[in-house]
Amino acid sequence: MPCPEQQLVHAYVDGELDAESAVRVEQHLAACAxxxxxxxxxxxxxxxLRSEATYHRLTPPRRDAILQQLRREMRAARDEVTEPRFxxxxxxxxxxxxxxxxxxxxxxxxxxxxxxxxxxxxxxVNDVVGAHVRSLxxxxxxxxxxxxxxxxxxxxxxHADVSxxxxxxxxENYRLVGGRVDYVDGRRAAVVVYRHGAHVINVxxxxxxxxHLPSRLLTRxxxxxxxxxxxxxxFCAVSxxxxxxxxxxxxxLEAMTVPDSRE
Amino acid sequence: xxxxxxxxxxxxxxxxxxxxxxARWLTHSGADAEDIVQEALLLAFRNFDSKRGANxxxxxxxxxxxxxxxxxxxxxxxxxxxxxxxxxGTSGAGxxxxxxxxxxxxxxxRDHARRLDEVLRLIPSDYREVLILREIEELSYQxxxxxxxxxxxxxxxxxxxxxxxxxxxxxxxVGGTADALS
Numbered sequence: 339m340p341c342p343e344q345q346l347v348h349a350y351v352d353g354e355l356d357a358e359s360a361v362r363v364e365q366h367l368a369a370c371a372x373x374x375x376x377x378x379x380x381x382x383x384x385x386x387l388r389s390e391a392t393y394h395r396l397t398p399p400r401r402d403a404i405l406q407q408l409r410r411e412m413r414a415a416r417d418e419v420t421e422p423r424f425x426x427x428x429x430x431x432x433x434x435x436x437x438x439x440x441x442x443x444x445x446x447x448x449x450x451x452x453x454x455x456x457x458x459x460x461x462x463v464n465d466v467v468g469a470h471v472r473s474l475x476x477x478x479x480x481x482x483x484x485x486x487x488x489x490x491x492x493x494x495x496x497h498a499d500v501s502x503x504x505x506x507x508x509x510e511n512y513r514l515v516g517g518r519v520d521y522v523d524g525r526r527a528a529v530v531v532y533r534h535g536a537h538v539i540n541v542x543x544x545x546x547x548x549x550h551l552p553s554r555l556l557t558r559x560x561x562x563x564x565x566x567x568x569x570x571x572x573f574c575a576v577s578x579x580x581x582x583x584x585x586x587x588x589x590x591l592e593a594m595t596v597p598d599s600r601e
Numbered sequence: 602x603x604x605x606x607x608x609x610x611x612x613x614x615x616x617x618x619x620x621x622x623x624a625r626w627l628t629h630s631g632a633d634a635e636d637i638v639q640e641a642l643l644l645a646f647r648n649f650d651s652k653r654g655a656n657x658x659x660x661x662x663x664x665x666x667x668x669x670x671x672x673x674x675x676x677x678x679x680x681x682x683x684x685x686x687x688x689x690g691t692s693g694a695g696x697x698x699x700x701x702x703x704x705x706x707x708x709x710x711r712d713h714a715r716r717l718d719e720v721l722r723l724i725p726s727d728y729r730e731v732l733i734l735r736e737i738e739e740l741s742y743q744x745x746x747x748x749x750x751x752x753x754x755x756x757x758x759x760x761x762x763x764x765x766x767x768x769x770x771x772x773x774x775v776g777g778t779a780d781a782l783s
Binding site: 344345348349352354379380382383384386387388390391392393394395396400401404405407408411412415535536557559560561562578579580581 | 605606609610611614615616617618619621622625626631634635638639642643646647656658714717718721732733735736737738739741742757758760761764765767768771
């Protein structure tokens with residue numbers, strides 16, 4: 339007969355219990371082998387799902403097409419003009435029909451231009467968001483795969499223009515997965531790749547040569563971009579996590595950067 | 602109006618990937634998932650003022666799910682779902698289910714991740730849904746209840762049955778060669 343506490347073990351692993359109940363379940367787990375086995379099974383299912391289940395993503399052209407249609411709707415709402423509403427399926431065929439993709443590309447460029455505040459910040463944001471999306475779409479997420487900062491950090495020395503701070507924030511649930519080099523702002527930027535739950539966070543770092551960074555936080559095409567400068571480095575972190583989760587990582591990173599040579 | 606648009610970009614669009622992944626797991630089809638996400642985003646924007654709660658994610662995923670259900674109702678004849686297979690994990694059946702009749706597919710199935718995807722498809726859709734929402738999207742019980750329109754008690758019992766089902770399907774079909782779940 340299953341232990342009556344079993345349901346609570348699930349709630350415990352899911353972080354749904356108040357502190358007092360959690361302590362009670364912990365004590366029970368220490369004493370009940372059956373429930374401890376259940377706890378381990380739950381953890382095994384979780385880690386397998388998180389590491390192995392396919393996280394399906396839109397290809398950049400499909401993503402752009404969907405956002406384009408949405409913006410059309412937004413503009414229509416703003417102008418209080420009721421555009422005819424295309425059946426969604428028809429729209430998709432319509433886009434597929436624009437086989438060259440030239441029209442779509444033109445519209446996207448137009449939309450992008452509308453959303454761009456200033457030229458050089460624009461380029462930086464374009465660079466990092468573009469690199470972020472490409473890294474998710476191709477298998478070129480990481481060049482050096484390691485959760486050990488002693489492996490990742492030296493690797494940058496030979497490959498990028500800078501050697502940024504690297505750490506594995508296990509306790510805060512920002513897992514270091516590796517490093518990569520990307521071209522940002524005309525420099526070979528070091529990219530430190532983290533995983534937070536199912537989400538990838540790319541942290542770009544390159545030498546600050548008076549780069550005009552965008553405001554601290556902005557959202558582009560559904561991706562959040564957080565930028566800051568520290569010592570002689572410019573940083574941009576890009577992800578589709580919630581804002582708070584992205585800022586959680588940037589705070590950790592800002593705290594660990596060595597300020598400057600005077601100290 | 603621009604304000605609404607900015608807020609929507611800031612609060613809802615970051616969950617576009619989650620919306621697509623969820624739709625993709627509901628439909629098992631990239632094209633259908635795109636349609637559903639497109640429709641859901643437009644609906645979400647129109648009804649953005651009625652959004653309750655701080656987090657837009659469960660709200661958006663609930664809209665995705667509703668769009669999926671109405672699309673499924675519209676398209677019953679051409680439904681090609683594989684998720685109604687109610688395998689209880691008895692021996693024999695699983696080999697047939699997993700060893701797809703497409704030989705290419707069978708080769709790909711060697712891939713570990715691919716096999717987990719297959720196993721996920723074998724469990725009932727209610728179970729699969731709650732596992733994706735909890736373990737992949739990391740929603741709380743309350744948020745899952747919002748998305749699925751079920752009481753929290755149902756979410757809890759379904760989640761524990763789902764975990765048991767996934768594990769037993771895994772052991773039945775992949776069992777001996779896997780380390781993670783055995």
